[in-house]
Amino acid sequence: MPPHDQPIALEFFAGGGLARLGLSARFDVAWANDLDAMKCKAWRDNFGADGLVEGDVANIQVDDLPPRPALAWASFPCQDLSLAGDRAGLTGGRSGTLFAFMARLAELRDRGDPPEVVVLENVKGLLSSHGGRDLAAIFSSLSGLGYVAGCLEMDAAWFLPQSRSRIFIIAVRQNLEIPTALLSHHDRPCVFQTPAILKAQAALPNALKWFVPSPPKPSVSLPDILDPTDTSWWDADKLTIFQQQLSDKHRGRLDALLGTPGRHLGAMYRRIRREDGLKQQRAEIRFDGKVGCLRTPAGGSSRQFWLVVDRGTLNIRPINPREAMRLMGVPDSYQLPKGTLAGLKIAGDGVAVPVVSWLSEQLLAPLVACSRS
Structure with missing residues (x-):
């Protein structure tokens, strides 16, 4: 379907445009917004300047939004909600910006142009x-705007070799007769x-209670992600420190793998753990074919590392x-x-592209089609 025939999507809190990549097969992402200058530059470098508004969502004017949007997508800031954050919740300065987005939805409603679907x-x-x-x-705010909603928990591990569980709230207009x-x-x-x-x-x-079918088995495995041109391997001193940080x-x-033949690819995070009343930095490894959830590079525990065990080395x-983008x-x-x-940072703050693609194909596009039929 040519882009001009596709239903229009609005991408709030767009970051580097990863949601756009997942939506683009079925939606025309005609407008996007983010506050971060670096992310906006990456967005423009990849998609062009048309439709991108750099600035605070609270300052967006409803007249700047394209007419008849089918979908409003908002990957709103997670720092105040994350287990790694301070758990300030929606009263926190970052995740609290969600209600500025809700205000834009209210303005679209008042314009007589509410999106059929909100994510x-x-x-x-x-x-x-x-x-x-x-x-x-x-849910109460969405209801007040004329929507009814439900949640899904989708892990990127269904599609990619990364454990990355995310919550998606999908809302539709209250008068929509939803297909069973x-x-x-x-x-x-x-x-x-x-659960x-x-x-x-x-x-x-x-x-x-939305239904989205299980996706096919992932076609990408961890070795497919590894960049063979990157030779920034640790020296002996760093490896010694790593060994000391293992519980x-x-x-x-690790010793069991070092004693087995073949090549094994795994991942490692550093964590601060409390042991005997004291905080200890620990290196924690996994060799289950996945990496841990990618994070933004802020703090000593946010970077993730490859571990390659090859014939005892x-x-x-x-x-x-x-590699983070591939993940x-x-x-x-x-x-x-x-x-x-x-x-x-763009990868750590983003949403996994095939998750968005699957959600778009199996639920969002059918909901829009039903609404417009």
């Missing part, structure tokens, strides 16, 4: 933030209706920006920003 994406901490009150506040094929029930369970989702939604009146449990895992180096399902044609930290 909010955030970390799993949203489900439990302030004992579930933040999630209830979001798009709803889950006890005879038709949905893998993305996880955490079911528990959270049990406290929410009229919450919808007995993780040292046992250990090598370690950081995951580079291109997010971003094609190598994507132009990275200058600087290692900038590229890692």
